[in-house]
Amino acid sequence: MASSSVVRPFLEVPGLTEIRNILAQLEAPIVSALTERMNLPTDPSLYSDGGAKLLSFMSVRESIAAASGRYDYGRLEYPFTLPLIPPDITTPSNSFPPGRFHQDTYSGNANITSFYLNTLVPFFNSSTSFFYHLDNSTFNPDATFNLDATLLALLSHRAHIGKVVAETKFASNVSAITQMIQTNDTSAILAAVTNTTQEASVYAQASAAAMAFSNAWLNSGALELTSFNTTLQSATHALFQELIAITTEIEVQYLLQRLD
């Protein structure tokens, strides 16, 4: 992992249209993982400790992932259980011109974990499992935590792409946003990064993905209630609503530190 003493590469961020395409490409994997997870029964004891068991499961995976560079500079993947990469510091000899990625200290992972445990886990109440066990057992804690970890990593990656969304917005509106940063005007920054038309299009795409996945599961003869479609739509909507809020907060926090 890069450290603050190592010279970091100059990473230029893509334009807004390209980044929105990148965000859109994460919708199907997220809804797919959500659909899978909703079709595994949940032993309530797995989460009765406020998520401690899940985080301890993830910490082992994240240590292995860190060793292979998953959380390195510019990867836009931030661990839930390990220290974060040190921030960039702008100096006269090491300037960060608009359009160049600038690492800050903020992570949205605590918000993602709390949303996951409090809002999404209650949707995970399937009584059947797609794992077939000859002894008819349905509980499978390892498979369950694996999907949780996969889904959480996808949500986190998607939300932290907000850092490059923020950078590209900064580059296209430097003087106004610089003034907002200098006056610490969080509400003006929030207004500058919010685009409700784009949010509506994210909801529509996520909803279309949910429809396609639930139809695929139902058509495959999966042991699903016919209400699965509606339940998946509700979970998907709740998820994307929160994901957009967390992405937006990551954008605001990134900009507040942009000139540091």
Ligand SMILES: O=C(O)C(=O)C[C@]1(C(=O)O)C=C[C@@H](O)C=C1
């Ligand atoms: O596409 C943007 O402009 C973003 O800032 C990303 C995003 C999102 O999370 O999808 C977040 C906030 C905006 O209000 C709209 C969409």
